[in-house]
Amino acid sequence: xxxxxxxxxxxxxxxxxTEELTDFLNSFSQISGLKILVHGGGKIATRxxxxxxxxxxxxxGRRITxxxxxxxxxxxxxxxxxxxIVAALQSNGCNAIGLSGADGNAIQTExxxxxxxxxxxxxxxxxxxxxxxxxxxxxxxxxTPVFNAITHNNTGQLLNTNADTIASALxxxxxxxxxxxxxxxxxxxxxxxxPNDPHSVIQNLNRETFQQLKNENSIHSxxxxxxxxxxxxxxxxxxxxxxxxxxxxxDALNLKGIFTSIYN
Amino acid sequence: xxxxxxxxxxxxxxxxxTEELTDFLNSFSQISGLKILVHGGGKIATRxxxxxxxxxxxxxGRRITxxxxxxxxxxxxxxxxxxxIVAALQSNGCNAIGLSGADGNAIQTExxxxxxxxxxxxxxxxxxxxxxxxxxxxxxxxxTPVFNAITHNNTGQLLNTNADTIASALxxxxxxxxxxxxxxxxxxxxxxxxPNDPHSVIQNLNRETFQQLKNENSIHSxxxxxxxxxxxxxxxxxxxxxxxxxxxxxDALNLKGIFTSIYN
Numbered sequence: 224x225x226x227x228x229x230x231x232x233x234x235x236x237x238x239x240x241t242e243e244l245t246d247f248l249n250s251f252s253q254i255s256g257l258k259i260l261v262h263g264g265g266k267i268a269t270r271x272x273x274x275x276x277x278x279x280x281x282x283x284g285r286r287i288t289x290x291x292x293x294x295x296x297x298x299x300x301x302x303x304x305x306x307x308i309v310a311a312l313q314s315n316g317c318n319a320i321g322l323s324g325a326d327g328n329a330i331q332t333e334x335x336x337x338x339x340x341x342x343x344x345x346x347x348x349x350x351x352x353x354x355x356x357x358x359x360x361x362x363x364x365x366x367t368p369v370f371n372a373i374t375h376n377n378t379g380q381l382l383n384t385n386a387d388t389i390a391s392a393l394x395x396x397x398x399x400x401x402x403x404x405x406x407x408x409x410x411x412x413x414x415x416x417x418p419n420d421p422h423s424v425i426q427n428l429n430r431e432t433f434q435q436l437k438n439e440n441s442i443h444s445x446x447x448x449x450x451x452x453x454x455x456x457x458x459x460x461x462x463x464x465x466x467x468x469x470x471x472x473x474d475a476l477n478l479k480g481i482f483t484s485i486y487n
Numbered sequence: 488x489x490x491x492x493x494x495x496x497x498x499x500x501x502x503x504x505t506e507e508l509t510d511f512l513n514s515f516s517q518i519s520g521l522k523i524l525v526h527g528g529g530k531i532a533t534r535x536x537x538x539x540x541x542x543x544x545x546x547x548g549r550r551i552t553x554x555x556x557x558x559x560x561x562x563x564x565x566x567x568x569x570x571x572i573v574a575a576l577q578s579n580g581c582n583a584i585g586l587s588g589a590d591g592n593a594i595q596t597e598x599x600x601x602x603x604x605x606x607x608x609x610x611x612x613x614x615x616x617x618x619x620x621x622x623x624x625x626x627x628x629x630x631t632p633v634f635n636a637i638t639h640n641n642t643g644q645l646l647n648t649n650a651d652t653i654a655s656a657l658x659x660x661x662x663x664x665x666x667x668x669x670x671x672x673x674x675x676x677x678x679x680x681x682p683n684d685p686h687s688v689i690q691n692l693n694r695e696t697f698q699q700l701k702n703e704n705s706i707h708s709x710x711x712x713x714x715x716x717x718x719x720x721x722x723x724x725x726x727x728x729x730x731x732x733x734x735x736x737x738d739a740l741n742l743k744g745i746f747t748s749i750y751n
Binding site: 271276294299303307309311313314318321323327328357360364373375377379380 | 535538539540558561562563564565566567569570571573574575577578582583584585586587589590591592621624628630637639641642643644645
């Protein structure tokens, strides 16, 4: 019987709102058993970048990460946000340890290639990216890893990496050792049939329903890659994937209230 | 028989010079056995702060750390510098893991009080500050902790802490489990009798000689608190303390070349 492991990706605006973040971290601290948190923080990096006259340029929603930008996101994600989150969790009695992919070689990525757009210092994960042995060791010692979106290529270069993808890769890699439940939190109560109607949450989404909704063009475009990725992650042996509002994390983990549950 | 443990404080200008830093990290990676690195990075924080219109104010050589400054040094020390160093060490095959004091509650400090000057979010260490159990666990797993100068008070506040003091506190706390050798690197070849003459290195400095030189006013003022601290650290059971130029670290550890050795 494998132990349960919760992997939570903190998304949406909560990371940029002291009160919402405090509430979320209190809820996260209350999750019993093994757990991992993953976070980004793009909007804060953009704001701090603006103060330094570093312009944030995006293509298809992804930051073009030049020399200055990789320094910026490393400062903001791995420094400011990661350490604030870790200190807050410690104050809640949750023994958090902040990790970039470079720390303990936890997550090794490759600089993106083969794209028509040069995204710069952006890291892509592969099936060998996650150092499961290290993460299991830290979990077994009672630590709660808190991953930021910075990884490395093992030849000294830090790389900006998509936090959703990190959460998914961790879930896949650790699913052979744990019963993994992966939860993405964001500013919506779940996957919506009508993006303008917060009451239109699709509460249960299996592969067949997903295909059907896709054929009917009923999944709005922004959710499509996220859901495609969820079903790929399920294929790798992850037990359950949930999407919920950041404020609803405890309810969703207890299968109460409104959220989207994704299963095969 | 206790294992040897090297604790190295990286000081001087090397952290701000890519070539010198690379050389130092190559040398550090070659140290065999258990090791810990400690770094600050004040000048870089001052420069990045200036780009953000955050003025760096010092009193007695210590940064006055207000709300904005603690965010700044957290970004620069725990983010930018710590992760660059960790990634460089990983590329050398040294399995480094970056740690602030908040990570795993590695180093817990108290906000400075009882000073006539309000230093703001500055943390002072006490005899219980260091979480030796965690650090020993990480070392035994084969990891090399890389500490930045950010700690926490365990109620959610990050605190800016003197990196020399962190190195000394780690050395003291770990001396019951290891034969600790503590090395401070800086821009001079050792403790100088004449601060203007790099050839005037005091190669061996015991407590008696130190007292004598102090009585003669032969120790220049900047070195006095550092050396006082070294002798206090020796009292706590640390085997040996050395001061050397950052570029001379490997020689000094092999007891070759010019450096200052401090002993009881």
